[in-house]
Amino acid sequence: MRSFANEIRDGLDQALAEDPSVLVFGLGVPDPKGVFGTTLDLQEKYGEKRVFDMPTSENAMTGIAIGAALGGFKPVLTHQRLDFALLSMDQLVNNAAKWHFMFGGKRSVPITIRMILGRGWGQGPTHSQNLQSWFAHIPGLKVVMPALASDAKGLLLSSIFDPNPVIFLEHRWLHNAQTEAADTNRPIPLGEAxxxxxxxxxxxxxxxxxxxxxxxxxxxxxxxxxxxxxxxxxxxxxxxxxxxxxxxxxxxxxxxxxxxxxxxxxxxxxxxxxxxxxxxxxxxxxxxxxxxxxxxxxxxxxxxxxxxxxxxxxxxxxxxxxxxxxxxxxxxxxxxxxxxxxxxxxxxx
Amino acid sequence: MTPELTKSLARGMRRIRTVEETIAARYREQEMRCPTHLSSGQEAVSAAAGALLRHSDLTVSGHRAHAHYIAKGGNLNAMIAEIYGRVTGCARGKGGSMHLIDETVGFMGSTAIVGGTVPVGVGLGYSLMMKGGDDIACIFLGDAVVETGVFHEALNFATLKNLPVLFICENNFYSVYSPLEVRQPTAREIHEKIAGYGIHTASGDGNDVAAVHAIMSDAITKIRTGGGPAFLEFSTFRWREHCGPNFDDDLGYRPDPMIEEWTARDPISLFETKALSKGSLKQADIDAMQQEIDAEVNAAFDFARSSDFPPAEEAAMHVFADHMTGGMQ
CATH class of the missing domain: 3.40.50.920 (Rossmann fold)
Known part of the structure; x- marks a missing residue:
């Protein structure tokens, strides 16, 4: 049995191992809890330059992810709550979503933004919002929402290696979901229900x-x-x-x-x-x-x-x-x- | 200053001035159908940067970006064609004047949101740090950018990681019609506030290209040798309206003495007068240089105007990339 959270962690691990241009950062990424267990031990394995904690600067860090992508990297930025990532809407909407379009296809922006959303346990008005439609409304952003633990890794790998910005939304209530499906490193194509x-x-x-x-x-x-x-x-x-x-x-x-x-x-x-x-x-x-x-x-x-x-x-x-x-x-x-x-x-x- | 550098700076400023003034002169033809922010009067900072930056240094800019693009070596035909909305434009007509790109010379993009490319530039700096070497990222910004949150967030990160990033602030004292003193506390100058981050800062007269060059050269050397980010503030003055081809000082938003003082201090004539009197530049050099520039600029306008518009179906294209694109993938 493997959990959804394990599968996310293994997906990051595999992407980092497979491609030296993959970076993983976000508030709390290397901390002892590792973003609900999804980033545990990755910094030890891949070093502080590829896996790192960040300032509480959601907007700039999104722009920095875009810049790193333009410089040849594939950043994965993690937000512990979607609500925090609202501070980055300018960079997401005006830069990430439009870079390829507004420069006539000159350059794609391969970034993945993980955001955790949820419900219950008193998360309340600003820790529980499911705003997927905001992102899906913006031309140029892909929006991925896994449900099954057996899909989590495959969808994450496709997101990281997609040439476009991908908003990867993980529901907090899924992190403990289990799968017995055979462990595979096969990406699941985006857009296939x-x-x-x-x-x-x-x-x-x-x-x-x-x-x-x-x-x-x-x-x-x-x-x-x-x-x-x-x-x-x-x-x-x-x-x-x-x-x-x-x-x-x-x-x-x-x-x-x-x-x-x-x-x-x-x-x-x-x-x-x-x-x-x-x-x-x-x-x-x-x-x-x-x-x-x-x-x-x-x-x-x-x-x-x-x-x-x-x-x-x-x-x-x-x-x-x-x-x-x-x-x-x-x-x-x-x-x-x-x-x-x-x-x-x-x-x- | 070597004769080559003297010529290069004069030429750099004249190229920008000629492009901008040609745009201003032809704008009324209504063929350039997009907001256009001209840099006439502000050429010195760009010309100095152009003389110091390599093509492998990665640059971003904002809405008033023509001068930066030209100075960095961006393809002039593609820029003018972009402003004319043609398919041969640097963004195939998708972006216009405010969205310039020429990755072949390290001009990674300019965008229209104030402060929007600052973190992008810092991210490019992160990529350069990861790759090693001594190339730097260079971010052009205006005085209003230092009022944005994203600027301070990005500067904080650049400082934290000691990234090779040069922040070049052109302070022309106005954000559209809003003067600096209604936007920022003025007890300290911008570079003095930024010095609180503990990085290298300096300031200078942005209309004195030799001074700008010296200050910039020093900062770039520090960054290339691992000194971390630097922030430079240069005061300067735009001659024309915030956006568009006209002069708008009939509106009275800038004090007359300020207008007179700054327009009298034209960066090109300031520099050339001195160079001519010292003999490091000859009038014949200037004349020949200007002739070449006129020919180049006229050819760029001819190229743009004779280029096709993009086919209508391109309006819906480029929303998503189907593969990684760009020179560095």
């Missing part, structure tokens, strides 16, 4: 941590005679439209799951796109389950109904298929409070 479950009742399109909740829901419903297609996007930009369209043409029903806010988000875009391209295949209006249009509070009393969980997904699929379903198997299987990913998580962050 993964059809995790097959069925003809509803097309469920999901991303990042929502895929874990969706797997529970879809598997429980299968036992109740409702089989769904479950598509894990893996990357938001580029996005695998053909796979989504093909499934919707089969099922006629679309449910989109996103970890971000509802309005103007990834789910909205997918619903709009499918409405444009598959309108006549749809037998129901497209549906979405997302975070609501208000920030996450800190108190567990205020987050109880904030998160989308497997039972909500199952219930919505039941509505869409006009079938009586039971969410009891999901509720009975849950062994942890609503604000943690499992009993293994005891904080502090």
């Amino acid at each position: 993964n059809l995790l479950r097959e069925g003809d009742a509803v097309t469920v399109v999901s991303v990042s941590y929502m895929t874990i909740e969706a797997l529970h829901a879809v598997d429980v419903l299968k036992e109740q005679g409702i089989s769904c297609d479950l598509i894990d996007l893996r990357s938001i930009s580029p996005i695998d439209w053909p796979k989504i369209e093909k499934s919707v043409k089969k099922t006629g029903k679309l449910l989109v799951l996103d970890t971000g806010f509802k309005s103007f988000g990834i789910a909205a875009e997918i619903m709009a796109h499918i409405t444009e391209t598959c309108f006549r295949d749809l037998t129901l209006p497209p549906a979405r389950l997302t975070a609501p249009d208000y920030s996450e509070s800190t108190s567990p009393a205020l987050t109880k109904d904030y998160h989308i969980r497997a039972e909500h997904i199952a219930a919505r699929i039941g509505e869409m298929t006009e079938r009586e379903i039971s969410t009891e198997p999901i509720l009975n299987a849950r062994n942890a409070a609503h604000d943690v990913p499992g009993n293994w998580f005891t904080g502090p962050f």
